Amino acid sequence: MSSSGSRIVVITGGSKGIGRQVAFKFAGESAKIIIVHYDPDETDSDWTLNALSEKGVEAESHKVDVSSFEAVDVLFKEILSRFGRIDVLVNNAGITRDTLLMRMKEEDWDTVIRVNLKSVFNCTRAVIRAMIKQRGGRIVSISSVVGQTGNAGQVNYSASKAGIMGFTKTTAREVAARGITVNAVAPGFVDTDMTAVLSEKVKDTFLRQIPLGRMGRPEEVADVVYWLCSDAASYVTGQVIHVNGGLYM
Ligand SMILES: NC(=O)c1ccc[n+]([C@@H]2O[C@H](COP(=O)([O-])OP(=O)(O)OC[C@H]3O[C@@H](n4cnc5c(N)ncnc54)[C@H](O)[C@@H]3O)[C@@H](O)[C@H]2O)c1
Numbered sequence: 001m002s003s004s005g006s007r008i009v010v011i012t013g014g015s016k017g018i019g020r021q022v023a024f025k026f027a028g029e030s031a032k033i034i035i036v037h038y039d040p041d042e043t044d045s046d047w048t049l050n051a052l053s054e055k056g057v058e059a060e061s062h063k064v065d066v067s068s069f070e071a072v073d074v075l076f077k078e079i080l081s082r083f084g085r086i087d088v089l090v091n092n093a094g095i096t097r098d099t100l101l102m103r104m105k106e107e108d109w110d111t112v113i114r115v116n117l118k119s120v121f122n123c124t125r126a127v128i129r130a131m132i133k134q135r136g137g138r139i140v141s142i143s144s145v146v147g148q149t150g151n152a153g154q155v156n157y158s159a160s161k162a163g164i165m166g167f168t169k170t171t172a173r174e175v176a177a178r179g180i181t182v183n184a185v186a187p188g189f190v191d192t193d194m195t196a197v198l199s200e201k202v203k204d205t206f207l208r209q210i211p212l213g214r215m216g217r218p219e220e221v222a223d224v225v226y227w228l229c230s231d232a233a234s235y236v237t238g239q240v241i242h243v244n245g246g247l248y249m
Contacts, residue, residue: 008034008086008088009026009032015045016192018142023050030057033058038093039062069118087134088139089123091140091142094160098157109171112156113156120164137181138216145189147162181233184241210245220243
């Protein structure tokens, strides 16, 4: 915790969907919340900032492409110079570019790997020295059930999400002695803009495979992310926590 008592929390992809709900969870403890997004406009981030401000929380948003090492470096240096520390990093930004492997363009592969996986390296690399100096910190990255199981049509996405699992375990080992925990949350099928684009047929196929019989809500993922950043999870590191209604066991 920072000397002023508020944790400094950075959430990538915090403008909407799961990231927005993670921000709302941290609002309950009056954290200082920094949202990073790359939406075409500020509609969703403004909505989130307004909602946070109504909850009495200090929050700000930055439109930065987390796949850019340089842009992330500049942003995090600026945050660290103003606040002196970062207590929590939630690597949540992600995209899909689905198609079968045989039709996938090189650009679809590269873009998804850069936005979903390289971003996790970029952001974690940008906070890790500060967290080591603080002798504490929490890092949670959002993976996916398909990083574990695979999913036809998502070779780029599932590879990026499996990569997050390996990244998480290795980083957890490297920094555990410094009091930093590093974990991943692997959601199943969650009701956000990302899944809104799927056809009813694809949704039905998924739903039939989910023992709990419904999509997850973004706040149900956020609850687990928040728990991993709480004192209650002080002995949990290097884990991938699945939040998927039983889709994968
Ligand atoms: N929705 C699901 O069913 C589901 C399932 C498993 C995992 N996930 C993962 O959860 C995370 C959040 O997904 P969501 O469903 O809330 O998605 P969403 O589309 O609602 O939100 C995505 C967020 O990521 C941000 N983003 C995208 N590209 C970016 C970039 N280059 N730089 C900075 N920010 C960028 C967007 O601005 C937005 O804030 C993603 O990593 C996604 O892969 C989602």
